Amino acid sequence: MESTLLSLAHGFAIAAEPTNLWYAFLGCLVGTLVGVLPGIGPLSGISILLPVTFGLNATQAVIMLAGIYYGSQYGGSTTSILMRIPGEASSVMTCIDGNAMARKGRAGAALCIAAIGSWVAGTFGVLMLTVVAPPLATIALKFGPPEYTALLVLGLIFLAYMSSSSLVRTLLMACIGLLLGMIGIDNMTGHFRYSFDLAELGDGIGIVPVAVGLFGLGEILSTPSHKIVGEVISPKLRDLLPNRPEWRESMWPIGRGSLLGFIIGIIPGSAHIISSFLSYALERRISKKPEEFGKGAVAGVAGPESANNAASTGAFVPMLALGIPTGPIPAVLMGALMVHGVSPGPQLVTEHPDVFWGFVASMYVGNLMLLALNLPLVGLFVSVLRIPYAYLYPLIIMFCIVGVYEVNNSTVDVWIMLIMGILGYLLRKFNFDPAPLVLGLVISPIFEQSLRQSLIMSNGDYTIFLNRPISLGILVVCAILLGLSALSFVMKGRDWRAQLAEAEAGES
């Protein structure tokens, strides 16, 4: 514990450097704007802005990108409360009671409760990350290729199980991602795979063109400007502070949301979306006045907002400690670290302590910055909401092209982005969630290498996965999850995932 505190102090020294503070601030500001603007989610925001960080060192880059990530969780609540349009998916639940509070003249209080809840949950999440990640990394050092293979399979199955779309659809998307990840030179044999004599494809398909295409351009293609309409409720600055009963009603939901969100965040899947839904359901279930939910219940804002912020932080635990992304956003952040020559995983804490502890400490600072940013600047964010979408999306397309091109100075990457944009558009039409595709693309090289290394180690004997206790344990969990999925498939029951899908469809 003492060494953790010393390392954290070292991290604070790094985070407090003026340049790092500047990038944390910039990330928080841009992230809040990304969250505020309908149509640009955190994933597309991070993907589009990823190339901007290439001129920075690894610590500055990850500090800025993480700022964008948790900033967008904060920002998403503003549009939800003031316009009843979720800036991003995890704010869907906040729309319901947040906007109802705004219509009752309590917009300022709703924004304040959301901001305070987000800050408490974010800080709680970072505290837990500080405590949990280093020991987990020590345990992960005992992992060999079979354990990693089993863990990655678990990640995919968990994602499929937790996803609001069906198991088959999620696994299909993951398969497409895995196949895309196999394009390029095979690291173990040197064979060129599916590169069609294009030298640019030798290194494989990058995560940036795929993520920007699927989420940035794909979203724009399926959103004509006439569909973006909405009335903005402008809160008055003097009404920003909640009254005494509102404080009282928000305290426990913030606490419960923080804990629930962090736990769900560690689990693979679209954690921040699921956590806000589960927190809302929990608050409604234990409330003494469940009939108030949907009509402006304070707990309906405080719980989900806290949960989605704690989940965003929780998602960093497996990414930093195990090198395994639990969702598409950590996957893109992992890709960003790799671009800077830093491989997240058990050795990150020992090999790159500046990056790890600087990042952790910057999150404490970033959460404070967000609190300071969100409340006084609410007027500015409301003004941003008034920029016509017709003027906004050409600008986003320009940034998509510039961002993708600057990664490798390659127009092939821009063409890939365009193809992925069309694919993203078509996938939306057929009700597929493209997020597992990005996850599949990122884990594909690690998965293939660990699977083949395991088979080489065992001389082709598949039982190596069953003979080692850790991988056996992980595979048993996989089997249980598949069994549970099969059960709901057979019973055709309407479980919480179906309710989540319904809520998302209803609000988006």
Next chain:
Amino acid sequence: MKLRADHVAGAAFIVFGALVIALSGDLPMGQMSMPGSGFLPKIVAVFTMIFGLALIVRGSESPPFTDISWSDGKHALMVTVITAAGTALYTQLGFIITMTAMMVALLVVIERRNPLYAFGYSAGIVLLTYVSFEYLLKTPMPESPFTY
């Protein structure tokens, strides 16, 4: 039998899986003790086909194919064409000319905005971005034959 959305999607994934297997023809499968470069791609392609088949089997639960709304299709097509033109010309004409022209085209052709305002807005944004990337972020942008 009514053609459903999942029937079409499932068939597309089966075709895609088959295409991957066909393209993997020259990649060695290897042995279990030493898997080759074609080992995992072929396995994943087979899984893609199986899941595609599962979609078709459960296709009756999905909406009819004709119910899919393509009202945004024209917008998507026009954005794609203009973006593709911008991509093709990006390294030929350079950042400033290509991106200004692309943004003007998006605003005037698709959004029916006043060409003068559209040009002013696009040129302003593009110049600001150019200065930010070139001088603040020290990231060189593609230059045109006219050196900007």
